[in-house]
Amino acid sequence: MTRLQVIGNYHQPAGYCNTPKAFGDNDEKKIFNHKNKVRAATVTGSIAASALFLAALERLNNPKNFKFKNLFKQNFKNPFKVMGLATVTMLGGLTGGLITDHKSKRKAKLKEAMHQFIGNILVPISIVGAAVTAIEKQNYPRKKELILSGIASIAGVVAGVITGNYAAGKINEKIFKENDKRHIGPKDFSIHIDDIMTLMALTSNGEKIQSFIGKALPAIFLLCGYEAGTSKLHDDIKD
Numbered sequence: 001m002t003r004l005q006v007i008g009n010y011h012q013p014a015g016y017c018n019t020p021k022a023f024g025d026n027d028e029k030k031i032f033n034h035k036n037k038v039r040a041a042t043v044t045g046s047i048a049a050s051a052l053f054l055a056a057l058e059r060l061n062n063p064k065n066f067k068f069k070n071l072f073k074q075n076f077k078n079p080f081k082v083m084g085l086a087t088v089t090m091l092g093g094l095t096g097g098l099i100t101d102h103k104s105k106r107k108a109k110l111k112e113a114m115h116q117f118i119g120n121i122l123v124p125i126s127i128v129g130a131a132v133t134a135i136e137k138q139n140y141p142r143k144k145e146l147i148l149s150g151i152a153s154i155a156g157v158v159a160g161v162i163t164g165n166y167a168a169g170k171i172n173e174k175i176f177k178e179n180d181k182r183h184i185g186p187k188d189f190s191i192h193i194d195d196i197m198t199l200m201a202l203t204s205n206g207e208k209i210q211s212f213i214g215k216a217l218p219a220i221f222l223l224c225g226y227e228a229g230t231s232k233l234h235d236d237i238k239d
Contacts, residue, residue, distance in 0.1 A: 034101075035233055041096035042229030046222045049092025053085050054218060072215045076201040079129030086121040086221045093225020097233075105232045111172045111180055112231035116224045118168040124160025128153045 054071040062070065076082050094113045098106055131152035135145060172180035201213045 038097055038101045038233055039226075039230060041100040042093045042226055043096070043222065045096025045229065046089050046093035046225030049095075049225070050085065050089040050218045050221065053088040057081065072218065073211065074214050075210055076213055076217055077210070079125050082129075082201055082217070083121055083125050085218060086125070086224055087117060089218070089221040090116050090121065090224040090228055093222070093227075093229035095229075096225075097229025097231070101229075101233065107176060108232035109228055111176065113228040114172050114175075115165055115168040116228050118171070119161055119164030119166075120224060123164030123167070124157050127156035127160045131156050 051071065054074060055068075057074050058070050059066055061074075074081070076085070090113060094109060097109050101109070132149050135148045135152060138145075140148065169180040200209060201217060
């Protein structure tokens with residue numbers, strides 16, 4: 001029997017697999033582990049940044065009586081506080097994603113961060129904050145004030161998301177020299193839970209509602225950081 005015949009008659013042991021599929025499974029496991037690593041770093045970065053911002057607020061409010069338990073008792077009636085928290089949280093998630101993900105994904109993350117900052121944070125919150133402040137100065141009866149503030153807030157969120165994302169796309173096109181047109185539809189608004197919470201923060205005066213917002217808003221804004229840090233994570237590993 002020749003050597004070629006021996007090789008041709010050789011049978012692999014049960015359970016042994018050395019086919020391209022096996023190598024594909026290994027690649028899938030590698031990609032799966034990589035994605036989890038990026039997700040974990042993104043969430044960790046967002047949480048850490050949010051905690052630092054809340055700690056800074058508490059330090060400013062109570063310089064002589066700083067307490068960690070008060071971190072989630074901040075009042076977010078001021079739109080600048082809301083924007084600050086959202087921006088810092090988003091940047092924390094972006095940083096985690098940039099550090100752990102592949103270089104080929106950095107551009108996509110930076111572009112998504114621009115959309116999060118302008119389209120989901122800066123423009124909507126600015127419009128809602130300005131509208132609510134203007135309505136409050138008119139000294140309307142409380143019921144009328146709430147109705148007008150609610151209408152202004154909803155309109156502000158819609159206008160802010162559309163115009164903000166359009167502006168972010170134009171800025172990205174100038175920076176990265178490539179098309180960045182985002183089509184806004186009903187599904188895009190369904191993820192803006194943070195805008196709804198922001199609306200409540202700016203229009204509500206009750207202590208119980210503000211207390212709830214102080215706890216919920218930091219968690220909700222983690223979405224902004226997660227979206228920026230994990231952008232393009234679903235793509236195949238290229239490098």
